[in-house]
Amino acid sequence: MRFSTFLLSIILFTNCLVFALSVNRTLCLLFTHLSVASDYPSAWLAEEVPNVHVRFSFCCRLWTGKYTMNLLRFVSLRHIFFITIIWLLALILFYRLHESVSIDYGKELPKMLNKIIKLEKEISEQNKEAGRLLERLDNDKFAQKWFIFSNSTDYTAHPDDRDAPLSIGDKIPVLVMACNRPAAIRVHLNQLLLLRPSPELFPIIVSQDCDHQPTSQVIDTYRDSITVIKQPNQTEPILSKKLKKFAGYYKIARHYRWALNQIFFNMKYKTVIVTEDDLQIAVDFFEFFLATYKLLIADSSLYCISAWNDNGQEVMIEDRPDLLYRTDFFPELSPKWPNGFWDDWIRDPPQRRGRSCIRPEISRTAMSLYGKSGVSKGLFYEKHLKSIKLNTKFVRFTAMNLTYLLKENYEKLFSSQVNQAPVVSLNAIQAGLWTGKSVRILYRNAKEFVDIAKIIGLMDDMKAGVPRTAFRGVVPVYYYKTRVFISPVGEWKNYDDN
Incomplete structure (x- = not known):
């Protein structure tokens, strides 16, 4: 750009110089002609009339013509010189300014770009934060007005329902089980407090076991926002030599029993959400x-609502965060309690009594890295737990009609879906012949189910004869972009706990 501008300036200057020289040449020729023409009458007149006055006039005209021509030549040259000087000064000034602006612009450009990028990031972050705040405000407004009518059969949220006041029985406390992981409890409490729509509707109660001081110190920093209770019995459980290696599981069972008694009997709540610090x-x-x-x-x-899908790995779930199921497999808690291994005990038929739980297609909880350092020593973490997908899309469940999950509705709906699905082989599914459709794979006994589960990648263990996520013996899974119902042969009657 500088070169083209310089070249253009030289061309303009040259044109002006040529024009000035042409004008000068023309004027000189013109006045030369005028001077010569004026001399002839004077000469003729001097010969015919030898008069001093006439000769004097001739000399004056002759001198005047020559002087005028010389003067014009001088003036033209002076103008050319003046124009040349002005052009040179203008060019020098122009390039000085242009160079100064170019240098400053070159230096400032990266700074300006960085400022623009930084400003864009700040605006983006502010927009995200504003969105989160608006969502929390919306949730808070919605949650604070929520009320449950026990006799209602319509489960869609109505304005009249949400305007009713809350009572102690309508609050849903969150019981957080903690022991000796200070970093884990900090992260978990931060998440709960960030996402909680209403402190009144969802009071948080942290129950700590282990009497671990670093963990206690972290929990104490949240006392303005939570309630803290501590399990008082810190004695070692009395166990046989064979069971001593399982002492940690017995301590957990003791802690759960004590904490739930506090929630239901001392604090008088009707229900509770139970979480652990590694979630x-x-x-x-x-x-x-x-x-x-x-x-x-x-x-x-x-008898429970579970946020967890035991087979919730990303490769085995459909991208349907709104999808909920009933399941006969119990993944949570109960008011009655054993001395140890409560999670296995609670799945036994005497405790389950034919009842079901509700669970999501995509889990609403996932195991954090802190889960590797628990009592199980990360037994299932690497193999299974860390691959459970956590839902990231907000679903407005309170605005949905969930009556399809009631027993009388769900059994008919689920049985119809399963029975209408054609029976196919695993090879056909893996070949992509049934993509986007629903199919069945049949099993006749526990061994065949385990074989199928291992091929697909499901958890293949059973508790009291119930496969994980099963409902009436059927395990739904999303495999090769196909909805697959792993179903028992014939009509299902009950689970064989043997």
Whole structure:
């Protein structure tokens, strides 16, 4: 750009110089002609009339013509010189300014770009933060107005329902089980407090075992936002030599029993959400429990709502965060308690009594890295737990009609879906012949189910004869972009706990 500008300036200057020289040449020729023409009458007149006056006039005209021509030549040259000087000064000034601006612009450009990028990031972050705040405000407004009518059969949220006041029985406390992981409890509490839509509707109660001082110090920093209780019995459980290696599981069972007694009998709550310090929670964690709580109260065939899908690895779930199921496999807790291994005990038929739980297609909880350092020493973490997908899309469950999950509705709906699905082979599914459709794979006994589960990648263990996520013996899974129902042969009657 500088070269082209310089070249253009030289051309303009040259044109002006040529024009000035041409004008000068023309004027000189013109006045030369005039001077010569004026001399002839004077000469003729001098010969005919030898008069001093006439000769004097001739000399004056002759001198005047020559002087005028010389003067014009001088003036033209002076103008050319003046124009040349002006052009040179203008060019020098122009290039000085242009160079100065170019240098400053070159130096400032990276700074300006960095400022623009930084400003864009700040605006983006502010927009995200504003979105989060608006969502929290919206959730808070919605949650604070929520009320549950026990006799209602319509589970869609109505304005009249949400305007009713809350009582102690309508609050849903969150019981956080903690022991000796200070970093884990800090991260978990931060998540709960960030996503909680209403402190009044979802009070947080942290129950600590182990009497671990670093963990206690972290928990104490949240006392303005939570309630803290501590399990008082820190004695070692009395166990046989064979069971001593399982002492940690007995301590956990003791802690759960004590904490749940505090919730239900001392604090008089009707229900509770139980979490542990090594869990991550989804963005709609509270929305999920708020909506399904009414089902739990209304349907006596339900005894828990679980945020967890045992087979919730990303490769085995459909991208349907709104999808919920009933399951006969119990993944959570109960008011009655054993001395140890409560999670296995609670799945036994005497405790389950034919009841079901509700669970999501995509888990609303996931195991954090802190889960590797638990009592199980990370036994299932690397193999299974770390691959469970946590939902990232907010679903407005409280605005949905969830009556399809009631027992009388769900059994008909689920049986119809399963029975209408054609029976196919695993090879056909893996070949992509049934993509986007629903199919069945049949098994005749526990061994065949385990074989199928291992090929697909499901958890293949059973508790009291119930496969994980099963409902009436059927395990739904999303495999090769196909909805697959792993179903028992014939009509299902009951589980064989042997």
